[in-house]
Amino acid sequence: MPILRWIRYTAWTALAVVVFVAAAILLGWWRVDGPGAPGRPVQTAGAPIDVGGPFSLVDHTGRRVTDADFRGKPMLVFFGFTHCPEVCPTTLLDLTNQLKALGPEAERLQVLFITVDPERDTPAQLALYLQSFDPRIVGLSGTVEEVEAAVKAYKAYARKIPTEDSYTMDHTASVYVMDAAGRFRTLIDYHEEAQAAQAKIRLVLK
Known part of the structure; x- marks a missing residue:
């Protein structure tokens, strides 16, 4: 040539x-969980990005909460659903292990699991599902419109995929790392090494 x-x-x-x-x-x-073609999250550290924002949802105890109720603590926000076959239980187990690894510092962190399947994931269903993970993880649901607003605020992705007998959900599989003021800092990728994920969490705990 x-x-x-x-x-x-x-x-x-x-x-x-x-x-x-x-x-x-x-x-x-x-990255999506379902029959859709998977992608790979782009991670950003430091620079402020317009991700996150106001929401009004119901937690797994039945209490109406807004984004303001979680201000003052860094947040890990994950979108998923209780009928998820792999990504959601794996990620929630990873977050459970991360909280354990943080020790007393974990009390300064808030972990939110926001369903993308409010038709099936009632507060009672979320409460039952979350019994398998760290009790400090808060499940959030609401009306279809309320959940869609939260998904949109976080620039996340969720789509219902029909199956032979029901449906599943494609959805964002990364964890949003937010600082105490509710500002987006970075993403934890699905199956990211635990040490790298821990470093990102500690970034917002400083």
Whole structure:
């Protein structure tokens, strides 16, 4: 390949990579649980991004709560559903282990599990499901409209996928790491190494 053609090819390849990464940040950054094609979250550290915002939901004890009720503590926010076959129980177990690893510092952290399947995930169903994980994890549900508003606020993804006898949900599989003021800091990827995830959590506990 002539040198000028090689340089031109390399430049266009680099430009394509930049465009792809930018598109992933704006449109992707999720991995889904279900028959949809999986993607990979884009992680961001430090720079403020318009992720997160007001919500009004019902926790797994039946209490109406808003985002303001969780201010003052860093938050780990995960979107999922109780009929999830793999991603949700795996992630909630990982978060349980992270809380245990933090020791007393875990009391300074709030973990939220927001359902993307409010039709089936009532507060009572969430309470039953969360018995298998750390009791400090708070489950949140609400009306379809309220849940959709929370998903939209976090730039998350959720979509109902019909199956032969019912349906499943495609959804964002990363954990949002928010600081005590409710500002987005970074993402914990699905199956990210525990040590790397712990470092991201400690980032907002400083």
